[in-house]
Amino acid sequence: MPDWSYHGIFKPLLFKLPPTISREFIHKGMNSIASLPFGIGPRIINFLGREESSILIRQEIHGIDFPNPVGLSGKIDPLLSGTRAFTNLGFGFIEIGPISMEMTEKFTSPIVDQANQKISFPPKIESIGIEETVKKIRKLKKKQPIFFRLSGNYHEVVYMLKKLDSYADGFILEANFKETIKQTNKPLFLVTSLVNEEIIDSPFSGLLLEHSFEEGSLVEKIKSLRKMGYHGTIIASGGIYEPEQALQALDSGANLIMLTDGYIFAGPGLPKRINEALVDRSSIRPSPQAGWFAYWLFGLSILIGGIIAFILSITTIILPYDEIFLNMKRQTIWAFNDRIMLFMAHDRMTLAGTMISGGVVYMQLAKHGVKWGLKWAKQAIDIAAIIGFLGIFAFIGFGYFDWLHLLFWLILLPFYLYGLYKTRGIRGTPASKNRRNDRIYKRGIYGQLAFVLLGFSFVLGGVIISFIGVTSIFVSTDLAYICMPKEMLQEFNENLLPVLAHDRAGFGSALLSVGLLVLTMSLWGVQQGNRWVWLTYLIGGLPAFYAGLYIHFAIGYTTFIHLLPAYIAFVLFLIGLILTYSFFRKQY
Template sequence: MPDWSYHPLKKLLLDKINPKTSREFLHKSMSTIASTPGGRGLIGFLGHMKPPREFEKEIYHTRFPSPIGLSGHIDPNLSGIKAFQELGFGFVEIGPIVLNEPKNQIKPRRENSHILFSNHQEKVPLKLAIKKLTSLNIRIPVFAKIDAQVKRNEWDIIVQHLTPFVDAFVGTSEQIISYVEESLICLERSFYVSFSADEMNEKKSEIGTLIQHTSIGGIVIEAPRRIEGSYWHEVANANERLAKLVKQVKDLHPELTIITSGGVETPEEACALVGVGADLLMLTDGYVKAGPGLPKRIHERLLYEKAQPIKNPNWYWSFLFGLSILIGGIIALYIAFTSIVLPYDESFIGLSKADIFQINPLILSFMSHDRIALAGTMISGGILYIQLARHGIKYNMHWAKIAFHSAAIVGFLGIFLFIGFGYFDWLHGLFWLFLLPIYYFSFREGKRVTGTPSSIHGKNDRAWQYGLYGQLMFITLGFLILAGGIVISTIGASKVFVPTDLSFLCMSPQMLDSISDNLIPLIAHDRAGFGSALVSVGLLVLMLSLWGFRKGEQWVWNTLAVGALPAFIAGIGTHIYIGYTTFIHLLPVYFLVILYVFGLVLSYPFLKRK
């Protein structure tokens, strides 16, 4: 559930149903996907949310992949815990834990733009917590928050039963001090004392006493809240007030581990807390408002604050690979507009160009339209490869390398479609042989490309919101081009023609076979090759749109704007050129153009404006 799908769904559906229903729908759906074979890979493909290695840290013998965690407020039923570790979180809080399930659980409710949480937060019974923790393969640290109303004897039971499955416990100062001082067993886990913002102003003097206990790992400071009856929500300036509290405490106790809970809705707000000394951050309702991509965007903003990207000196072979495909496409376009068929084509079918023209001139026009479309697609692919090399691989972007080589390998495999009907195009074969050594060196130079992108994006402003819809347009565009390429390749390798093709030719397959047994295999070779090229370009557009959208990345907008034009102009122009303008046949292309235009318009403020 990346942001580009979450926000349209949130606006159309989730905001119109009660918070608990929408919460469970999302969490159970994501966990179901994460539990299915290949599900984790799909989540990673769609979101690319794995935390960068730069953010790994160890606190009290617990390794955190990221300082960004998720508060127990968001998932009290533990229905989404399996999916959260795939969304870039470095740890997760569960709770508040109680010994026995309460008779009534008060649900959160929505009021205007706020999610209102009950003052009596939904509880997690110990039995449910153990069931979830034992049945799921959880690979990130787990904090267990114990309910403030749990009695001393119940604390013993809860801690003893959860110790094998969690990495730390969170509770009130009274609970933890009592347990730590009276416990007769060796404490194997760290304990974190939770304070509300109001309590911090009153109990700052207690912190010095607390940190003298070796089992107390640090404190959790909750963002300031506004109480409305029996519900609460964070105040408007929660981040600013929380940052001041963290700074005050950190100035007094520099070595104290401080975890914040809430007060973060944007990457900028997370940077503010990290900047004043917060060691770990837990997201609350800001995560609901901002979307599942918030951890990833925080990581990218924190990286931007740390250092600028390092250039990779080895990117020229990748650039040359894209340039070769671009030039190959231009040559193919020239041939398609002039001779159409080459001497070895004529030798294969046993007919000259003049012979074919005398039999039915529309056959040459039809072949020309496939070859022009292939050439336009190659030119588009070459532009996309060049841009990924110049702006992605050159700047050590791992995602750009994956996009580049995934599409290239699929393109090389497409040569097998050319010979599916027993016809090997020597020109294509020589072109691939020329490309192979270039690609080999390109692949070698890409092995050291392991960098993670950074971003200046700080606020969830209107430009970002429009950009999400623009990103959705381009992701849909890439997916449909990919699907179209698969369909065209399948048709080219099987029945070759669609009904509108035969209507344009005014001939049946049997009639074409009667002209030459090898005429349909030649046409099939063109069609399958065009489909293979579309698959590669579809993958490039899809992965560039999935992984490259960041504030101010002008090259991404330029690449999509310029890179798609040759394919669209060739695809529509060739049909007009030969008179094959059947509306239903061109309808998919018209739809793709609409997606392309809307994508450019909506993403312009986010990608192009500095």
């Protein structure tokens, strides 16, 4: 669940429910998505949240490979109802537990203090017991290291160690049973919230240092441990609500960090934000990626094609090969019913504006994303381009194959294929200047939600318009504007309907393709400080909205219900631009 949906939709509702009910509701829902067959679930989660980690922040500790240093505390999911989902949310490791021998039958609910952003977890642990834990872990597809946190007396802990050893990368113990070290060759970590000499001399592989509101700053504790000469691994748990606090903990000497209540209040996007901040701090900068210019030329060709189509839509409207197919001159159509020509101009100008906007976005993604090795930018281009190429088949839904469109795609294809081949090894992940949960960040989240809704609306609109184009061709307001039923148009010229269907399906296909560009950029490309993304929205959006709204008023097709989707989309566009302006432009 990305932050734009968590803060913008779910969090206000979830915080009104009892903590355990809201927790299980959201965890089970996420788990259901993650469990969809054929790998569909993880792909959906990745599409919505884009959680891969950069190789720049990968590290090895105790022989364990951590994709990144950000983990999730088991206190967030004590019943393991969402563990399958959490493995797909970009964490570098996951804690499971505390685990007890038997299932906990009675426990107090966590207490959520929204004012102070604090969760008081129950003193008596929630646990499904060791046997049920093993059953669930057996079904888990492991994607990152897993640490098991064990609670109980010495004999219980030893039993659980042996039971879980084959699934574990490490263990976290709540009690100082030094003898347990001999029971496993996996690293053992001792839970503590105190800093003293006994801890310094601990024989364990490391410490899980827990944050406590009553016992002072976690960062100061980490510093104290290092000053006192502690050389073991430190996992800092809790007290991290924003990327800056995570960076401070790591800079102070923590090797790993583990999110607890901060994950609930800041949102599920917190690990991604921390990872992007770590990449941003890296001294390694990518080199220009070969093949990006082919993608840029691909976008430029679409832009030029859109400009040509725009000029034609305000001049001749239809081309000589249209007249050949119709076996009729444009003057005859003007004389029969001028609104037929105006309606064609309406479809063709909106297509032209959409093409110009799409060309701009393609070029921006190529220059600022693909050039610098960003995998998400390449995949955004690939998804939209492939759908655009396939859209040519929608043109023949009513039997009119446009050879000019085919020629246009044949010109575009070499640029795209060359770019696709040369950039096939791209693996880069984004960086972000975001460090704080300040007002600018929160406004940016709601702006991102507006852009995501805009992208979804374009995609949905493209699908609907394409479907209409290859089936009924018109909606009721279209026929009301033309002032003729389909039968009369068919009787006037039997080839007219295929041409109109071609225009409608072509525009729908283009809108779908550009909608995917907007959607993927909104889902994957919103990182603080990326000014080029905001400019891409602005410069890329204006041609489509100008052409789409201008032509309707120019030809007098101003039916409110027909233009309502365009009005809503334009409002979302303005909201997104306003709310994300400072977010994209502010540098920390």
